[in-house]
Amino acid sequence: MGFADKKIAVIGGGLGGMAFMNSARHAGLKNIHLYEAAPEFTEVGAGVNITRNANRVLDAFGLKDDVLLKSSRDPPSYMEYYHYRTGDFLGQIDEFGDPKSRQIHRAHLLEALRKNVSNELLSTGKRLTTITWDDGKKEYVLSFQDGTSATADIIIGCDGIKSAVRKHLGHEDHPIYSGQMVYRGYVAYEDLSPETAALLRKTANFRGPKKHVLTLPIGNDESNTSRVGIIGFMTEPLEGWTSESWLDKAPIDDFFEHVKDWTGAVQEIIAGLRKGHPDGRILKQTLYVREPTEKWFATESSSASSGIILIGDSVHSTLPHQGQGACMAIESGFALAQVLQQWKTSNLDDALQFFQDLRKPRTDRITKTSAETGKMASCEIPEEKWPEVFNYSVMRERMRWVMEYDLFQDLATKHDALYENTNISLKGPADSTAQEVAV
Ligand SMILES: Cc1cc2nc3c(=O)[nH]c(=O)nc-3n(C[C@H](O)[C@H](O)[C@H](O)COP(=O)(O)OP(=O)(O)OC[C@H]3O[C@@H](n4cnc5c(N)ncnc54)[C@H](O)[C@@H]3O)c2cc1C
Incomplete structure (x- = not known):
């Protein structure tokens, strides 16, 4: 059954929103449109490091060559550490197998993510201001700053850490x-x-x-x-x-x-x-x-297949010390698109709860360990104690579970455990252990 016939609105065309458009395309969700506030799709800032766990998803979209076109290729290690004053080598974290990390300018990654997304599915200059529920028509009405509006059955908030969609869900906390x-x-x-x-x-x-x-x-x-x-x-x-x-x-x-x-x-x-x-x-x-968010979604009691869900920095923003904010947005988008396409019933609340249960333990853990990693990198202990405290095999293990993670396998396994008698067929990349898994 799933929600493939539902009208989906994606709010925000940053790395998370544009990656979701690829996930939707990959899963077969066609009734979808993305609304971006900025007058054009652009990414300012420095480069971004996309690690193995997310590169496997990008490769599943068929974007491997497009990303590698303008990214680093086969770096010798994930990271090397040096002493700030002496420049002495302190230790390193190796890669954890292929595909290796890719360092790329954000604009070039966005360019690769846009490549297979039809322009007809994208609108710029559309800053979402309010969302209202039309109980008569059983649909959401999205109002934009330019005075226009649009309708949708499902809204996906990819509008970053200051998300308007998040505010609509009643989260009043401040970053x-x-x-x-x-x-x-x-x-x-x-x-x-x-x-x-x-x-x-x-x-x-x-x-x-x-x-x-x-x-x-x-x-x-x-x-x-x-x-x-x-x-x-x-x-x-x-x-x-x-x-x-x-x-x-x-x-x-x-x-x-x-x-x-x-x-x-x-x-x-x-x-x-x-x-x-x-x-x-x-x-x-x-x-x-932000502190981890307890509830990522809301659904309508008068319409079982209508609801609003957050992904990316709008719900699982993290400090960047394990380089995972965009990577998590890519992973979450893939998982959400699969769940929306493949869910066995028309109950969106169950589907979104499954999605949150699948993703939240990992995103919460990364948020916590990224803060710890930042404290270790920007050393908050006296220099004479560094040799006792910093152990690079511990640092390495911190990244191992992040990068060795197999989203395709996780989706298959947890779906099986949580919802017996359902059937998700996952399309992973060629090297995935869960390629074409039916559970
Ligand atoms: C210093 C630094 C280094 C980082 N390095 C890495 C790294 O190496 N690897 C990694 O994976 N992550 C990294 N990150 C994290 C990463 O940048 C973010 O997690 C990622 O960009 C989040 O993507 P997003 O699409 O969720 O949000 P955003 O990138 O914030 O995109 C949100 C989009 O929504 C649009 N928008 C906002 N409000 C509205 C509205 N009301 N209506 C319509 N559109 C709206 C915005 O214009 C924007 O285009 C780093 C972050 C920082 C700060």
């Missing part, structure tokens, strides 16, 4: 400031010495007291997209932030103040940023997080 600001920019490899350029062909993490600088080797030489994405996590009071927005520009000098006594490679990064950003300013972002 919490993490205590850190993020400085983001790019450095060209030719602006670095050969030694530092070679070092930054890997994902490097310079760990310091209450601060760390992460570098991502974005893109590849073949497509002329290779450069170093710089993400500086700096502990700062929120009081100094005067911008209305969470994302703004700030002088490179502010970043430099934090790291002026750091190792030579970091000084080269600062010099490279100055060269690459002639106005002397780079992106600066306040880093927020």
Whole structure:
């Protein structure tokens, strides 16, 4: 039965929303439309690291070559750690098998995700303002800031951490400031010495007291997209932030103040940023997080197949210290589309409860461990105690369960356990243990 005949509205066309459009296409949900607030589809900011667990989903969409076109290829390790002052190598986390992590500019990932989504299914300049339920017609009415409206049976809120759909569901909580600001920019490899350029062909993490600088080797030489994405996590009071927005520009000098006594490679990064950003300013972002959300959805008592559900940062935002916010949005979108397409009854409440039960333990766990990982990276303990406390085999195990996760298998197994006598046929990628699993 499922909900394939229902009219689905997706709110938000960021990485989560656009990935969901691919999931819907893959699952066979055709009566769907995405509404994005911005005048065009765009992603600002630095690069993003998409790890194995989510790459398996992207590969299932058939997007492997499209993503690899402008992403890094076969990085030697997942991450290497260096001492902020001496530059000494501290340890590393290896990859956990194929497909390996891919570091890519956000705009290039969005471009790949858009490739197979028909323009007819996408609208820009549509900022959702209100949702109302028309009990006569048994449908939702979505009103947009430009005065237009649309209708839907099912609404999927992919509208980010400040989600309007989330507010409609009655969640009045506010995001919490993490205590850190993020400085983001790019450095060209030719602006670095050969030694530092070679070092930054890997994902490097310079760990310091209450601060760390992460570098991502974005893109590849073949497509002329290779450069170093710089993400500086700096502990700062929120009081100094005067911008209305969470994302703004700030002088490179502010970043430099934090790291002026750091190792030579970091000084080269600062010099490279100055060269690459002639106005002397780079992106600066306040880093927020939410407590895990208890209820991800609401359904209508007068219509069993109508409801609203959240995915991505609107419901499971996390600190980025395990690089999983977008990865989780990709996973959640795939699972939700499969459940909507394959559910055996017309009871949306049961379907969405199953979906939440499937995803929430993992997203809650990642949210918790990402906060812990951030504390370990931006060392919050005295430097003399580092050797006792930081154990790289522990760090590695932290990432193992994140990256070895098999969504296709999880969906099959839990569906079996929770809802006997139902039948989901999953289409996973070629290497999935759950390829074409019927449970
Ligand atoms: C410093 C940093 C580094 C990160 N690094 C990684 C990483 O390496 N790997 C990783 O997986 N994740 C990473 N993340 C997390 C990742 O960026 C987010 O989890 C991801 O972008 C969330 O996608 P989303 O689509 O849910 O939300 P968003 O990206 O916020 O997209 C929401 C979309 O909804 C639109 N919208 C908002 N309101 C409305 C409305 N009312 N009506 C219509 N449209 C609306 C917005 O314009 C936007 O396009 C990082 C985050 C940060 C801050």
